[in-house]
Amino acid sequence: MRIRLVLALLPVVGAFQLPFKIPFFSQSVQQPLVQPANSRPKIAIIGAGAGGASAAFWIAKAKERFGGIDEVEVDVYDKNSYIGGRTVVYPYDDSTNFSAVELGASIFVKANKNIWRAVDEFNLTRRDFRDENGMGIWDGEKLLFTTSGGWWSWWDSAKALLRYGFHSPRRTQQFVDSMIDKFLTLYAPDAPKWDNITHLSSSLNWTDLVSQSTSEYLQSQGVSNKFISELVEASTRVNYGQNADKIHALEGACSLAPTGASSVEGGNFQVFEQFLKRSQANVYLNTSVNSITPTTANQWVLDSDRGSETYTAIILAAPYHSTKIRVPTDISSRIPPQPYVHLHVTLLSTTQPSVPAQSFSLPSSTKIPAMLLTTFEGARNGGKEPEFNSLSYHGLISEGEWVVKIFSKKRISNKWLSKMFDNQVGWVLRKEWDAYPVLPPTSSFPDVKLAPNFYYVNSFEPFISTMETQTLASRNVVDMLLKDSFDSGICGPAGTPLNDTEKEDYVFGWDC
Numbered sequence: 359m360r361i362r363l364v365l366a367l368l369p370v371v372g373a374f375q376l377p378f379k380i381p382f383f384s385q386s387v388q389q390p391l392v393q394p395a396n397s398r399p400k401i402a403i404i405g406a407g408a409g410g411a412s413a414a415f416w417i418a419k420a421k422e423r424f425g426g427i428d429e430v431e432v433d434v435y436d437k438n439s440y441i442g443g444r445t446v447v448y449p450y451d452d453s454t455n456f457s458a459v460e461l462g463a464s465i466f467v468k469a470n471k472n473i474w475r476a477v478d479e480f481n482l483t484r485r486d487f488r489d490e491n492g493m494g495i496w497d498g499e500k501l502l503f504t505t506s507g508g509w510w511s512w513w514d515s516a517k518a519l520l521r522y523g524f525h526s527p528r529r530t531q532q533f534v535d536s537m538i539d540k541f542l543t544l545y546a547p548d549a550p551k552w553d554n555i556t557h558l559s560s561s562l563n564w565t566d567l568v569s570q571s572t573s574e575y576l577q578s579q580g581v582s583n584k585f586i587s588e589l590v591e592a593s594t595r596v597n598y599g600q601n602a603d604k605i606h607a608l609e610g611a612c613s614l615a616p617t618g619a620s621s622v623e624g625g626n627f628q629v630f631e632q633f634l635k636r637s638q639a640n641v642y643l644n645t646s647v648n649s650i651t652p653t654t655a656n657q658w659v660l661d662s663d664r665g666s667e668t669y670t671a672i673i674l675a676a677p678y679h680s681t682k683i684r685v686p687t688d689i690s691s692r693i694p695p696q697p698y699v700h701l702h703v704t705l706l707s708t709t710q711p712s713v714p715a716q717s718f719s720l721p722s723s724t725k726i727p728a729m730l731l732t733t734f735e736g737a738r739n740g741g742k743e744p745e746f747n748s749l750s751y752h753g754l755i756s757e758g759e760w761v762v763k764i765f766s767k768k769r770i771s772n773k774w775l776s777k778m779f780d781n782q783v784g785w786v787l788r789k790e791w792d793a794y795p796v797l798p799p800t801s802s803f804p805d806v807k808l809a810p811n812f813y814y815v816n817s818f819e820p821f822i823s824t825m826e827t828q829t830l831a832s833r834n835v836v837d838m839l840l841k842d843s844f845d846s847g848i849c850g851p852a853g854t855p856l857n858d859t860e861k862e863d864y865v866f867g868w869d870c
């Protein structure tokens with residue numbers, strides 16, 4: 359989950375002519391590598407998603423600012439053929455006639471200052487997330503609550519007031535606002551730096567939030583069970599595929615913080631593509647990293663599909679357990695197992711302007727909203743669980759044809775789609791993701807630094823898991839790496855005054 363300044367485009371490495379010769383976006387490299395004497399520092403970043411692409415960008419930003427590290431070379435590896443970790447698709451696989459539809463992460467919000475700023479600086483186009491055609495909450499058998507406006511408008515709708523009263527929405531709003539206020543300190547000139555996420559959590563006064571489920575925490579704040587099991591759970595299920603009584607309250611608050619919800623026209627991956635382009639790192643796509651082993655000279659040998667290479671430092675920017683990278687046991691033992699929510703995404707086009715009411719066995723006069731969210735409450739009380747976490751219309755793709763996105767725990771069959779949309783289904787595309795970490799209440803997190811000069815960006819994910827927070831986690835890791843190896847932080851050597859601290863909408867990492 360998911361704040362604006364337009365600056366002149368910064369030539370990120372223009373001030374330093376770096377000795378980078380390998381073209382941007384090498385698709386794969388066939389020639390065997392000659393292992394050169396490691397005469398200048400080299401950093402390997404594994405993963406070209408939000409975490410890895412932004413890590414390369416932060417290093418470039420530091421190079422731009424001060425000398426001493428301008429000789430550092432950065433290699434980014436990704437086993438995918440594309441940048442961004444998530445991708446877009448085109449209805450009917452036709453990019454000429456149809457616009458891109460996000461298959462993975464779609465939304466960032468105004469409090470996500472790194473991505474918001476990147477969109478402005480990189481001249482990308484931000485698109486408001488529009489869902490004004492109504493929102494409803496389905497429990498598997500009944501439509502419990504609907505608004506004629508969008509999901510984001512429920513807070514102050516008269517209908518919400520009638521159903522949930524005044525105090526529960528108000529207290530929930532205060533809880534979310536206070537979380538956002540703390541979150542924004544991560545961009546301030548004196549932004550915290552952390553080598554331990556438990557300590558960070560404590561310094562932000564979030565220990566109570568991460569150690570309790572969203573339901574427990576909100577109940578303790580006097581929020582009613584009805585409000586929690588309906589509106590709050592609808593948002594934890596659509597954003598994280600988890601119920602409010604299972605997911606910790608910090609992530610619960612993040613799923614309730616939609617102000618300024620936006621996406622990038624043409625696909626959010628462009629932000630990460632630009633991060634890498636501006637970093638001038640060497641990018642190796644279609645290249646799996648297979649193992650990382652230490653050398654006796656305190657360096658790391660990385661074995662990938664392109665051969666072996668020696669590095670001064672490693673930044674792992676992918677969920678370790680899914681990478682299948684072999685590392686020494688004293689490193690792997692420091693990363694606790696982390697289950698992920700396995701999510702089925704089904705995209706389809708339909709000529710039905712909304713799901714027909716009879717598909718839900720409701721009277722034909724019932725108007726089914728364009729965004730259907732769900733609660734587990736029916737199943738808790740012995741009913742059946744909804745077949746989907748969310749089902750939402752995402753606008754017209756051509757005259758009289760809409761695109762719909764369904765998130766579900768299980769595969770959605772063609773038979774179910776036909777039944778649901780009264781046989782009016784055109785294009786269908788399915789994708790499975792290990793989408794987000796399972797986020798139960800906790801008090802411990804993986805280490806940020808796994809060994810000397812070996813850093814783990816995704817240690818942040820069990821705390822908060824979004825595209826933006828991965829850019830914050832990578833900023834922190836890069837700052838730590840620069841301090842460890844170059845006696846300098848992301849904003850310069852210790853003691854260097856920070857620039858522009860009085861600037862309106864200052865963003866640490868961009869403006870220092």
Ligand SMILES: Cc1cc2nc3c(=O)[nH]c(=O)nc-3n(C[C@H](O)[C@H](O)[C@H](O)COP(=O)(O)OP(=O)(O)OC[C@H]3O[C@@H](n4cnc5c(N)ncnc54)[C@H](O)[C@@H]3O)c2cc1C
Pocket residue numbers: 359360404405406407408409410435436437438442443444461462463464465466645646647648675676677680681682683701703791792793794816823824825826828
């Ligand atoms: C359907 C869906 C919807 C979502 N919605 C949102 C949303 O609306 N807003 C939001 O902020 N977040 C959302 N998220 C979560 C968001 O996508 C993640 O938090 C974020 O992308 C994680 O970034 P990352 O860089 O850590 O990991 P990833 O994006 O997973 O990147 C890791 C990269 O590492 C590469 N890799 C892995 N192993 C190896 C290896 N051995 N060698 C080389 N490369 C390797 C992978 O190919 C991948 O590209 C959503 C996720 C999904 C799946």
